[in-house]
Amino acid sequence: MPPPHPDAPEPGTRLGPHYHQCFGCGDEVEGGLRLHAEVGKDSTILAEFTVTEAHQGAPGLAHGGLLAVAFDEALGNTVGQMLREPAVTGRLETDFLRPVPVGSTLHIVGKLDGVAGRKVYASADGRLNDPDGPLALRARALFVLVDFSHFTTHGTADPRDVHPDINP
Numbered sequence: 001m002p003p004p005h006p007d008a009p010e011p012g013t014r015l016g017p018h019y020h021q022c023f024g025c026g027d028e029v030e031g032g033l034r035l036h037a038e039v040g041k042d043s044t045i046l047a048e049f050t051v052t053e054a055h056q057g058a059p060g061l062a063h064g065g066l067l068a069v070a071f072d073e074a075l076g077n078t079v080g081q082m083l084r085e086p087a088v089t090g091r092l093e094t095d096f097l098r099p100v101p102v103g104s105t106l107h108i109v110g111k112l113d114g115v116a117g118r119k120v121y122a123s124a125d126g127r128l129n130d131p132d133g134p135l136a137l138r139a140r141a142l143f144v145l146v147d148f149s150h151f152t153t154h155g156t157a158d159p160r161d162v163h164p165d166i167n168p
């Protein structure tokens, strides 16, 4: 494992949305997850979001795909903040261990597991209603480091939309 980038934010730093219209963390998306994140100890990212009625798959229960979005977001933040390089999800694997009811808050801890060339491995646990609550989900992901042009070539991004810190 490489050490975190020298410019990686310090533990305790609150991380705002990386993009205001991001479904995972944006504050301008109706029904979005509005996931909040901060830097934890030992190069972890602590993220949380509260399941609302907009996130249901069955009556009163969170949709599994939306829970996977939360992990994609938390893990993407872990990779991006700790390595300070743009990356995209190549693979995301999620174990659903317990149902997650509407109204509950999911507490996610993401960590880097390794880097091999452009491939970055990361994993996360999600606990119900308390950082020490019952384990509800586990996820593992492979992110691939990309040049910033990925977002301008394939998307409509103005660099400033994605993250002010990674403007060329």
Ligand SMILES: CCCCCCCCCCCCCC(=O)SCCNC(=O)CCNC(=O)[C@H](O)C(C)(C)COP(=O)(O)OP(=O)(O)OC[C@H]1O[C@@H](n2cnc3c(N)ncnc32)[C@H](O)[C@@H]1OP(=O)(O)O
Binding pocket: 018, 072, 073, 074, 075, 076, 077, 080, 081, 083, 084, 085, 086, 087, 088, 089, 090, 091, 117, 118, 119, 142, 144, 146, 163, 165, 166
């Ligand atoms: C900086 C500040 C940051 C701030 C925080 C930001 C927070 C952001 C939070 C956002 C969170 C949300 C985030 C989102 O939702 S990101 C949105 C969802 N993801 C995508 O749209 C990605 C779409 N895919 C692609 O663009 C390309 O396929 C990529 C770029 C991934 C690779 O195409 P590219 O042509 O560039 O590279 P390559 O094909 O030579 O592959 C390179 C290496 O990777 C390995 N590989 C690739 N795919 C897989 C796979 N599926 N399983 C296993 N391995 C895989 C591959 O074998 C090779 O390995 P090796 O042969 O070298 O050993």
